[in-house]
Amino acid sequence: MVQVVSMTGGPSVYRGGRETAQQRTAAVGVVMALHAGLVGIFVVAQLRPPPPPPERTLSVSFITEAAPSAAPAPSQPPPPPPEAQMMATPRSTLSPMTAPPTERPPERIVPTQAAPPAPAAPAAAPSNAPVATATTPPNFTAAYLKNPGAVYPMGSRRRREQGVVRLRVQVSPEGAPSQVLLDRTSGSVDLDAAAMEVVKKRWKFAPAKQGDRAVSAWVIVPMEFSLDL
Structure with missing residues (x-):
């Protein structure tokens, strides 16, 4: 009798008989199934991800503060420094109220100038030189002239205009007014014109005299216009 070990692990007894085709087919199927299962297990084992590494554990330790040590005993204060002593020096100092002596600047010697000579006495005028004589101004107030008013x-009159007109008149050697000018206005054009007209046309003058000779000269003639006169 021949003993055959099957793939399933159990003993199979071969009795020396002839196997049928059905038995052979079943045995081949079992073997192929076993091979297929082994291949699947191998593939699954290869595709499975590796297990994660073990997690690290953190150890925490608490530090306790040391109890404050006892305060040191107060030390004694250091001894004060020795007081500074004033030492007298042999050098004398000036009093604060005494000003130091100042150097006196050298005196400047200013040369004195000699007094100018006295001016010489003016020379006496020659006996034949003409003697200057005073000039008598023209006269317009003499009664014999009979100068009428303006x-x-x-x-x-209607406008109640009043005032004093001052005329500057040049009198010829013959006593006639050669020029009549307005020296100061009365404030009214009509009053100024009336004064100039009467002096220029109707007045006469005593001419100016230089010694015994009649000369031409200027004279100021005032003329007042007043409604109360």
């Missing part, structure tokens, strides 16, 4: 303009 005619008061009617327009100035």
